[in-house]
Amino acid sequence: MIDELILVRHGKAEDRGRTINDNHRTLTDQGIKEFQQILPGLVSLIGTGQEVRLWSSPLKRAVQTAAMISDSLGIGTVHEFKFIGDGNWKAFSRQVAGQRLPGCLIVIGHQPYLSEWSASLTGLYLPFKKGSAAGFRLKTHSPLQGDLLWFLQPKAFRRLDSKSAEILPPLLQS
Structure with missing residues (x-):
């Protein structure tokens, strides 16, 4: 079963307009x-030696962001899952619970x-800016609940270097 969940908001995209389908x-x-610029910091927070799976909304900007992480x-x-693009918490939590x-x-x-899902997981409504990410340790899968391990906005990711990333994981394990 999934032990760690990381929610990531896609990068900056084209503005909404009448001529572009969302x-x-x-x-x-x-x-x-x-x-x-964010990627090295994000990658440094992902535990090594574990299976990592990547799910994305099917919307183009999320798929592009997922490709960079991949x-x-x-x-x-x-x-790619439609329920991520639609924000369907029930479908998402069922799919996570089904991972063996x-x-x-x-x-x-x-x-x-993403803010609504973090609130459902932990009770904390996190303000995801474009490029933000949050890591959670899952406690239960039905209902899907967890503890917040970390939450970083883009500026913090850019400041995260290898030395600070080495310090964070041991702190998160305690």
Whole structure:
């Protein structure tokens, strides 16, 4: 069963407009650049030696963000689920509960759903900016509940270096 859950909000995307369908909005060049700066910090917080799975909303900007994470971690498959794009908590929690192998699940999604999901998990409504992420240790799978391990906004990720990342995991284990 999944032990650790990481929720990630996609990078900066094209503005909403009448000419672009929301499902097809892509990351901007600046959004790609900024998320690439975040990646080393995010990757440093993912435990080593465990199975890592990557799930994404099917919306283009989330899929692009998931691809960057996948490339950084060497994960070949990104699974896309409509319930992530729609923010369907019941479908999401059922799918997580159905996972039989231990490990870490990284989910790339959208606002306000990520904040709502963090509130359902822990009681804490976290303000996910674009490029933010939160790590949780799951306590129960039915209902899906967990403890917040860490929550970082993009600026904090960019400041996270290898030395501070080495300090954080032992602190989180206690």
